[in-house]
Amino acid sequence: METLRAFAAEEFHIVRSDWRAFLALAAQSNVQAQREFFSTVASGEGLALAKLRDFAAATGLSDDDLATYRPLPGCQSYPAYVAWLTLNGDPHDALLAILANFAEWGGYCAAIAKALREHYGFDAEGTAFFDFFAEPAPELDALGLRALDDVLATGWTPDRAIGYARLLHAYELSFWNTLAHSRESATPAP
Structure with missing residues (x-):
């Protein structure tokens, strides 16, 4: 239960950070489908925050x-990097x-929900x-693919994006590894 509480508290910070980052990416984009995608993802973060509070309450927080x-x-390197991409990278x-x-x-979420x-x-x-x-989100997937198609139509190439995706993946792993080894950290008590 200690790790679940730590997960909830870490995600509380991550979701709020990502929500702002996705809104900023939407504002920066000059491709309509890309703006729609980032706006939709940002609104999803807003919905997720309320659900996260319910999960936190179920853990006693x-x-x-x-x-x-x-x-x-180590858990916050992922949202820090998303924020870095927002400020220093190209929205594409x-x-x-x-x-x-x-x-x-x-x-990951499907496996955790089942285990819980x-x-x-x-x-x-x-x-x-x-x-x-x-849960599958076919509309969001279709919007993401449309955004990617529209971005590719601008002549953009994914040269830097592939490296960014690798880093994002590494920071995601850092989240899970840090959480798994955080027993000695100050985890919130119920």
């Missing part, structure tokens, strides 16, 4: 616990890097955050 939690650097590069990471994240139900007795409200990201 209050809103005060979430707000006062001291995040672990960020689009490909983020699209590459989505399927992986959804798979089977091994910890969490109900639908307690797993809603994970179910939200695990």
Whole structure:
């Protein structure tokens, strides 16, 4: 349960950061489908935040616990890099890097939701955050592909984006590895 509480608290910081980053990427883009994609993803982060609070409550955390939690650097490298991409990268590069990471994240969430139900007795409200990201989103996938097609039509090439996607993947792994080894950290108590 300690690790689940740490996950909830880390994600509280990540979701709020990514929400702002995706809105900024939408504002920076000059390709309509790309603006729509980033705006849609940002609105999803807003929906996910409420579901995350429900998960946190199911682990025994209050809103005060979430707000006062001291995040672990290895867990926060992912949103820090998304913010870096927002400020220093091209929205086109960020689009490909983020699209590459989505399927992986959804798979993690599906596995966690299943484990929470089977091994910890969490109900639908307690797993809603994970179910939200695990469920297929054909409209979002289609919008992401349309955005990528429209970006490619501008003459953009993914040379830098592939490196950015690799880094984003590495920071995602850093999140999970840090969380797995965080027993000695100050995890919020219920």
